[in-house]
Amino acid sequence: MPVPVPRQRNAPVTEVARADAGSGGDLTVLVIENDPGAAFSAPEATDPDGARLRIRNARNLTEAERLLTDDVHCVLVDLSLPSSGDEELAPLKHVLRLAPRHAVLALTTSGDAERAAEAVRAGAQDHLFRDELDGRLLSRAVRYAVERKRADTAQMKLAESRLRAQENARLERGLLPTPLLEGSELRFAARYRPGRSRALLGGDFYDTVRTPDGTVHAMIGDVCGHGPDEAALGVELRIAWRALTFAGLCGDELLSTLQQVLEHERESEEIFATLCSIDIAPDGRRAGLCLAGHPSPLITQGGRASRLLPVESGGPALGLLPRARWPRHQVQLGGAWSLLLYTDGLIEGRSGPGERERLGDDGMLAMINRQLRSGLEGEELLDSAVTEVRALNGGELTDDVAVLLLSRG
Template identity: 40%
Template sequence: MALGGAGTAGPGRGPGPEARPSWIDGPISVLLVEDDDADAFLVSELLADADVEADLRADLHRARSVDEALGVLSMVAVDCLLLDLGLPDAEGLGALRRIIEGIEVLPVQPAVVVLTGNTAHDLGASAVANGADDYLVKGDVDGDGLARCLRYATLRRRSAAQQIALYRSEVRAAETTRLERALLPKELVTDEKVSVMVGYLPGGNGLLGGDFFDTVERPDGTLVTVIGDVAGHGPDEAALGAAMRTAWRTLVLADTPADDVLPLLERVLLAERGRPEVFVTICQVVIAPDRRRMDVYLAGHLPPLLVVPRTSPEAAVLVTHHCEELSSARRGRALGIPVDGGWSAHTVELPEVWTAVLYTDGLVEAAVGADPKGTPILPPSAHGRMPRLGAHGLRSVVEREMDQGTDEVVTRVLRRVRELHGGPLVDDAALLFVGWAGAGATGPAERTSTLADSVEWSRA
């Protein structure tokens, strides 16, 4: 017997023996589905010749029927399947269709090369049209031709699998980006003297989180801003975070009293969450129209920071910034936690010039045992654990970056925390700066947003 020859190339056949590719490292696993013992012996001989003549090493497995072949495929990883179209339990294209249906459920699908005795090639061409990668005509091939056919069928199948995986990866990346953009909305603030700078840094595991934030100015000039964190990571949490942000914005735009926003938002959470253990922490800040007072609502969330500039008493020239953590005395429970208790505001009197910094716990939980050069910053704990940045460390980072100016300050803070951590953060981090430069400020305030998903950030 011979099997499909150099002179009877099937569709997509590669170059002749003078251009033997060597792009497959190591042996390939071949499953021969053939009920005739004599034909099976000749295939094994041709593959042995191929090892010498064409440098193709093959691990040969055999099945005598389609049912037996499907059983082998469920237990053995196969690179290429040689299928005779005349078997005891299936013949012709029916055998091929059963094989194709069987390999569609496998995590890695093997290439399929059919064996046909039809020298007019019509059955082989029909097999390729029905899902086979190539075909061989019995009675017309040597070991080198068989090796070339198996090699190119395997390479084409691997290439197709890589293209499918790449397409799916691109689709997932596009879906991820759309979800992340939903968490990075355009603020609705008409007061040009109010600065709004936001940033979102996904964690190092590559999964989306549920961090969200938003800022809205009401018709009377009241400024309402929020930052929140859905417990967990992944598309479900990201979608829930986007839904919570949208619900929050809707409530604020509908002029819902500030005291009623969090209770209503919890009702949305209970209806939208997929699991009863999911909860959300939130910090909501309501800033008076005159920008001299703000009410802070905490639902299990970290209190914001307040940054105030310090000036030289002699020349009234800005020299440094002072950053302090606001009180968490009136912090209530997180949304979705089934315990008693509500949420009340803590009122903070504001100076002439100020910046409020809202953030999620991904920043303060960053481990900061050494700087990028390996120099220790803080010693490990008694248990050998690396210390966390904490609110105190974040205050220092914010003060340092604010002293260098407000241009891209959110990006600089995120980068600095990432550098101190020594790489991508474990948890997602959201950061929101809302500032007021004083009633006498001239020119529009800064409005920036940073979604740190670029190639530059992944290399940093």
């Protein structure tokens, strides 16, 4: 026997049925029904140990909008609701727009099966026939609709997350530098490995360009920190470096201007960046080197063992000291050489699995010289170096790693 439920004028909730045992917690259903003289009624559930199914009644869409609060789990829409337009399913579609996060069920008669199917195609989770309704069917349909809506929402969020990840990847790839070395005899190779999981950009940055006079300029730097803000600042500094280089700035003048850029763009005064900048003369035999708190490049000349370029003094990292100066050191390169510029992520990993000691400059030099003796060069050398550093660390490196190799002869 159906149990009549008094129509609710306000927001209070009335228990009318019990769901199947073990089916979960209480659920609230907002019923929007066309019959103005009778209340929606639901048969008693057969299982007294089930969770409660509670009903709110609305006479029209206006009242439904007022009663549709956050504690409502499902909306049951009578398909015979009057429509102001020509479209039969206009009320249902209005509810779907009004309640995009709620499960929606369509209510009709068994003689209107085609319209019930149309309601599901329009976006309802399921349909119910009024003349076949019983307590078990009602509670099961509501609970299934809620779970189906949750699954659909989770799937949609997953798809959106994947799309955002793809867009971010395309954006980050577009922000990685493209070397401008047309007309130069120098060979270029670079490898970049951000410390952030699933990221393409970190706080490390590098670039290489050739100016109209034939000079090749190369730079590598490291913004302290590993988050997206540091990555964005690294991109800004790289772009500024390229623009200033093409504008003719070099050495102390260039780094002083970059420091101004950093000071204006950083989020706090604690943020700083290290940088190594080198300009190679058109004949390729000499260069000028500036260090701003950054490791000195590694040089290999004439088949001899690699060594760190000896630099008596450099300047502080960008952003640490106002009115700082960065001396430009002259370096003799010779006829055949290679220069390896790197960030400290390459040397701050462990010297071996389980070891507490860092790899450091000496460990890096030994590793690079061993790989050079085995005949590696160019991109193969960089791939091998990054792979071995990771293996020595016993897993992924927590810091960003950028390595740039320029060679001649």
